Amino acid sequence: MQFDELAEDYDAIINPMQPVEQRYKKKLPVCFGPITDKNVEQVKTLNRSIFPVKYNDKFYNDVQNSGNYTQLAYYSTDILVGAICCRVEKKEDASRLYIMTIGVLAPYRCCGVGTSLLEMCLNLAAEDADIDEAYLHVQTSNTDAINFYKRFGFEVKDKILNYYKRIDPPDCFVLSKQFTRRSQ
Amino acid sequence: MSSSNTQLLPQKEAAVFKTIVVRLKFYETKQYKKGLKAADSILKKYPEHGETLAMKGLTLNCMDRKQEAYDFVRLALKKNMLSHVCWHVYGLLYRSDRDYKEAIKCYKQALRRDKDNGQILRDLCLLQIQTRELTGFIETRRQLLAINPKNRNNWVGFAVSHHAAGDLDMALKVLESYEGTLEDTSNADYEHSEMLLYKAQVLEEKGELEKTLAHLEKSEPLIVDKQSFREKRAELLLKLGRLEDAEAMYRELLSINSDNYQYHKGLLEARGYTDDVVAGGVKQDELVSIYRELSQMHPKSNAIKRIPLDFLTGDRFKESFSSYVKPFLRKGVPSLFSDVKPLYSKPDKVQIMEEVMVKNLERLRSEQKLVGEDDVDPPVTVLWVLEYLANHFDRKGDSPRALQLIDEALDYTPTVIDLHLTKARIYKHAGDFQKASDECEIARKMDLADRFLNTMSVKYMLRADRRQPAEGTVTLFSKDGDNPNNLFDMQCMWYEIEFGRSCLRSRLYGKALKKLTAVNKHFTDIIEDQFDFHTYCLRKMTLRAYMMLLRCEDTIYKHKFFVRAAFSIVQCYIALHDNPASAQEGEEDPELKGLSDAEVKKILRKRRKAQARAEEESADDKNKDKGKKNDPKGKGKTIKQDDPDPDGEQLAKVEKPLDEASRYVSILQEHAGNLIETHLLSMEVYMRKTRLLKVFCLYILNTMQL
Structure with a gap:
């Protein structure tokens, strides 16, 4: 399965559109909400505007079935500014959490929204006994993104050559974060 | 054997009869089958017994066996013309069929046999006020009072009857006599308090303001609705020119609710600033100081910030x-x-508002700050400035600029649903209903759980003559799913009017009339619905509200929903008169206009497929419904008959469309004479009836008045 669309996800957090010194520097207060069959179109609109690719229906089905791991970030209670989209991959003994996209609308970046979304998601995973790992793909050249994920305890686990079709370099790292269980 | 003898029952049967009538045991508890059984058990021995026959008829009526019901009651009357019970029941039958005139006749017959029967008198006066037969109503109320002067309801009922007939003096006298009968008036109960406030209303309507005020102030300790008391007192003080007292009263009211614009208006008037002064921009210094002081007292009030x-x-x-x-x-x-839209009536203010907002936008774009602020604003502020300016230019008629601004906002944050609605509105104002509907549909799809968005989108679809999708969308939020009757049952008039107008544009007169005349039916129902309030309001003593209801019902045809529907109905009938063949004519499809044959065929093929699919689905649904019918809840429900004329084909085949049109025109003339369209449409109708002189006179007269 190809995930070349995912090459763009971290860009969403990092590339500010305006010079940094003119921007709103405070942490943007956001609240979170789930994705449902009622508001999925809003998430599609969000992703269309952030990522240059159109995700297919399977993507949004997976996302809706991911429990609370897919979270939407709202500013001033009803403006959707960002989202983390995940998929839960069930294995025999335990499940893995695959982070498909994290995206924040350009004007609202650099205000901690992406961080809040990822924290929220990882905290939930840490409390979930079924999930033992969270992982994602990132383009090998994207140091900023790799550093961003490392802040949350992700480690480079693997390198896949020619993962992306249309971008250069075409290789990606697999970043992974293991959850250790207290009970074990 | 004389007839009176056959009408007497022996003790045992009389006891059974009582269970049917006097205690109304089976009737009131809706145990109709048992009621029938009891009646039959008497009739077995005494088949001639009129009152039992009548009660059997009444019971059958409740079981939806109308024809049998009438047969039995008429038979009962034949057997016993002298029984008030038989006449009363006959009246009840007519009443249940809403034939109030016949019902009144029956009740009067019943009263001739038993002139002091309170139950019949009470029933009669309900019908009289419902049909506004006010002279008879007063008389019946008088009789009720004469029979039982100890009952408070009978006193106020008598007063209300005079009030409704416009005889304020008598209404007042009755209320005063009633007060005279009260021994202990120190208890402040709600009913008594309402009576006192009602008396104040009668006095005020008589124009005796001094007396009204005195009455109110004297009654204050007994009035429990303090807010009404304060409001009325303030109003009276103002009218009487006691300005200082009025001001104090309005200030007290403002301390309770500083966002009530009526109180603000009262306060300013008490200070000598009428609406003209406020709007004219003179005496600003004084007004500024009043509002500065108010804003210190009520810092949270929005009205105090807005009014300046x-x-x-x-x-x-x-x-x-x-x-x-x-x-x-x-x-x-x-x-x-x-x-702030009301401010747009002043061109100089429009200019200033534009300046302020454009400057805000510029500064936000360059420094992300609002004008006059040092702090960087959150990234969302610029969005609302763009949204405001889009509305601003839309209001000024500059659609291209409005669109440019709203598109910028949508680029900035495409997830804000309100922005899509604003864009749809801009298209609508620019006259592009198709694009407006597209945009509104985008908004709807972004939150499928939002009924408001659903409603807006349906409305926009109908404006764009997209009736089929509109029908599908509107039912998403109605209870019974795709059952279109549901919208009729909910009296969903905005939908019926928009749908009807759309059909009218597409020259589908039958369908248009179907939906539009439904609105007329709703208004008949609304008038009908006041029936229960005649008893309820008197019992609860909500007399001020009751008078408001009566007056509202009397002028209900003024309502814009009725007027809109009636305008379109008249247009339908005029079109049918001008071109009778159009009743059968098929749809002139706006989508197919100006397309090549091949394209038309393609679209038609698509539609057939879609229709086949829809039919399949609805068949599935029907099967599901069948499953549902077995559930216990559905048991008691009467199954509604299918509408024999779902598309209004019969309505369009009316023989004399102009007569139908005239009916509506005369209602419009009575209730919507202030609208020029009423007279233009009347003219259209009369011209076709070749009553040229009447046309001319009416036209001149009415346009002169307007």
């Missing part, structure tokens, strides 16, 4: 407007524009 925008001009206005909008822009309140 009405009277300030020039630089003061600019400064005030500039600071007024800031919290709205930051919080993201899309209703900001409609809040």
